[in-house]
Amino acid sequence: MAGIRIEHLYKRYGKDKQTVVNDFHLDIKDKEFLVFVGPSGCGKSTTLRMIAGLEDISEGEIYIGDQLVNDLPPKDRDIAMVFQNYALYPNMTVFENIAFGLRLRKLPRHEIEQSVKRAARVLEIEPYLNRKPKELSGGQRQRVALGRAIVRDPQVFLMDEPLSNLDAKLRVQMRMEIIKLHKTLETTFIYVTHDQIEAMTMADRIVVMKDGVIQQIDTPETVYTTPNNTFVASFIGSPQINLIEGKIVEDIPGSGKLQFQTSRFLLPIPQEAARVLVHHNKVNKRVTLGIRPENIGLEGLFSDAIITGAYKVSELMGADRFLHLDIGQDKLLVVRVNAYYHCEENENIRIVPDMSKALFFDADSGVRFKI
Amino acid sequence: MVQRLLGLRWKGSRLQAMDGFQKLLTLLMIVMSVFMLLPIVYIFNHAFKPYHELFVYPPAFFVREPSFQNMNELLSVTSRSTVPMIRYLFNSVFISGLAVVFVTGVSALCAFPISKHKFPGAKLAFSTILLTLMFAPEVIQIPRYLVVSNLGIMNSYFGHLLPMLAMPIGVFLLKQFIDQIPDALLEAARIDGANEFFVFIRIVIPVCMPAIATVAILAFQNSWGNVETSSLFMLDDEMKSFAFFLSTLTNNLAGNVAMQGAAAVASLIMFVPNLIVFIILQGKVIATMAHSGIK
């Protein structure tokens, strides 16, 4: 049981010192389920591998518990890791795969047997203990990899996209099992994924990364409702948040009431958001408005603020349907409606955004305005 | 009925599933393997030919009246020599055994760091090893002699072994194979608590078994047929190898009728262990990465 402290961690590769992890600073609490999420190549794996000791640290410090582990080899860090391609030892049976770490620790034979059996029972792989990895399916292999990690009873679990080789259905199932595992084991988990749904469903806290830089560290709810910038806003959530370019104007000069203006429509800005925008001196300046598809309704659900958009395409997602409307912006506006909703191509649809949920970002840097 | 006896029916059904190109390829392969088989069949037949058959013209491929005459001749020749044949045999078996173990060991120990540990000069080291593949054996005879004599291991088993120990082709084969092992496999073992030696013994070697088996075959052939170390570095007759002994038997035979029979049996005896080693190890050679469940 231990927390992890990562202090100003850097990783640079090659002669030209290309920085792939940039000033990574993070306190991971004991027993926390932390998820690193970000697009491909943003440095998630590299960070995880530095924590594991598989990659040298260019600069900065990593503490596991109170111990500085920068110069400790992986085997002395008391961690377990699950890899994307399972990395099972092909020459050993499932039993031997799981027992490998225990044998290296010179545990008595009966203890090894007990631990392996117990882990196999938890993961429901008891019938396969005598098989070789090549005789297992992908999901079974991943369970064995998990088993290999849990028998060691480490201080920290590290997982690098453990589910990305599984099919969609199995992925959902394994997701739940890993969450259960975390609950029963009560150990610190660090989980790497590029799948924001995995991050949202599993994490206690999410670390969103881009180009080696942390964009935001927060609970899934906070990251979703108040993203730090447009990158986080669009990366988390599916379908993506709507980002609309526009300008802040005063309703009646001197009244203090602000409106969001595009070439086609005007939207009122609630008091609180208006205060923040004034604080940042954005009146008569360009900003980006962000609003999620579920915060836009069809006419009649909310009060004023009506946008008219021409219907282009729709996506049916079971209970919901997402309409893509042309509202005169570069990108189509996505609106969530009832699955039974029907309309014709290019039909004009009147929609009402819930402006209390609207987010305002700097038009250039993409940073969200807050006080 | 005849078809069934020859197993042609089974083959026929397999053939039907092939397209024209595959059929042609299969045919070519069959012709090739028959061609490759000829010398082996010849060696076996030749060894059992009585003298009058050894010298018939045109030479006959198959033996007509098999006899053990040649065997007896070889035995009588060897019983006349001061060192018993069994001693030469022991030397060869002993050296070849050591060679198989140590050549595979050294090659793997060399290939593993070159393949999986990024140290400065790894590429240079590997290129140098590859370069030595191109040296003709004659080129390195004198340097070898100097090394062996300066080490003071002339006339010892170590003098047999050392010159054979560095086998560039073995390093090359193993390096190519180890390259294919995913890094994650070794990293998993390291995290599980294995040190580098353990990773090597418990993961790399078992996973590389096909390549190891190939290198073992090469090492065996290399050492079993080796006469160079015996003629250059061994002073006493009882330290020399079986291959060397047989070559002395057959060397003075050019244009000589006597002892041709013994020579024929000798080549058979030289050949059979190669065949046995190959048959034992070939099952392992054929297993490939695809079958090992890594990917």
Ligand SMILES: Nc1ncnc2c1ncn2[C@@H]1O[C@H](COP(=O)(O)OP(=O)(O)OP(=O)(O)O)[C@@H](O)[C@H]1O
């Ligand atoms: N050995 C290396 N040498 C040079 N650059 C590297 C090396 N390993 C990784 N990189 C670079 O570091 C960056 C981060 O890689 P990393 O593997 O951490 O990405 P990731 O976030 O895990 O992406 P993915 O989701 O695709 O796994 C990438 O741009 C990659 O090109």
Ligand SMILES: [Mg+2]
């Ligand atoms: Mg990765």
